[in-house]
Amino acid sequence: MEEIVSLILLGCKLARELESNLPNLADQPNLLSKSCDEVIKVFRTAKERLYMTRGSNSTSAHPGHMTLFHEPQESLVHEQPRIELASLEQWLRSSCTQAMDIIQMQLQADHQRIDMQDSSSKVINVAGLGTGGSDRVESSAPSRSIGGELHPLHASDSGIASSSQRQRRRKDDGERRTVIKVAAPRIGNTEIPPEDVFTWRKYGQKEILGSRFPRSYYRCTHQKLYQCPAKKQVQRFDDDPYMYEVMYRGDHTCHMSSTAPSLPPPPPVDITDNDHDEIMAQIINVQPPQESSSVPSSRSWLSTEYLISLRAGGGMVVSGAGPSTTRSGKEVALEYPVTDMADAMFNSGSSSSNSMDFLFHSNELNKGQQGDKGKNTVD
DNA sequence: CCGATTTGACCGCC
């Protein structure tokens, strides 16, 4: 375990060095790429060790502090969650993510400085990636939630659809449901639903009785390709339109980055809780503190001390991470899914060719347009 | 042209 920690510390150190060297390296993409590779490599190694540790001595690594809560029928069996490991992993993810944030911001800034003359009007907005603040998720709070309440699961079965026209699946095949609360981005278009590491395709929207806002239904974009059964429902809270309740249903069988699928369809292995939670962990990420609106490039919130204190502080923050595909998109110069980067970092092979590629490509590839065509206005 | 979104209709469940 100590080895892992020191690996991570090393990674952070490298990242910091990279950070401080960025001004010098800005116009040396090769060196930059190399440095990034080093950082990634260290983190990757640490992560692999983590998994080895996990695999050998834990059967369940529920991130105990994570802000999701499963349906009672499946997971309210409270084993002692291995919080250290889980939070360490979270921390690892977030630190990588934030490191890459900095790199990306710097690169972008430099790029703009070089390429564009009117860069003064551009605002690199990492804060805009998600929330405007600490939207902490309560783990209970039985407000009316998607699905009516938090305990709606009942195995009622009375035969399959007898219709000859459409065949519908039974309402509930005991599929997993996970509810999380996420905050809408407070800048730009706050009406777009929160994003996560997966790409979703909207297949329906419905007015829900007693709710001011309609509920949107999404399914995994790769549903056809991978028979991925994952779905999600997104609904804004009545009393806090900046908050969304997102219910994830079903497990992703398309284990990959949210962008183009690049792996062959995985074998139909049963997905364990661990896997699932891990995926969920990608959805959730820690936001750096947002003091004023400046780019914290020269600040040291990346410092290990800070990150550790951040994680020790408990209270995970859930954000509506992801690119707010603002239609107006003027004030936001840089938007990209942070979680995507973490995802890419951990999933991409360590090809030394161009490790920064995903940073620049995952931006627009990630998501087309969210249904934002002037409807769904706030009353 | 193709994939995503919209939206009214359909259908299962309570």
Place this chain on the structure above:
DNA sequence: GGCGGTCAAATCGG
């Protein structure tokens, strides 16, 4: 019968 979830044709948009 009402509600919520899904389907699928129409539409949009890159």
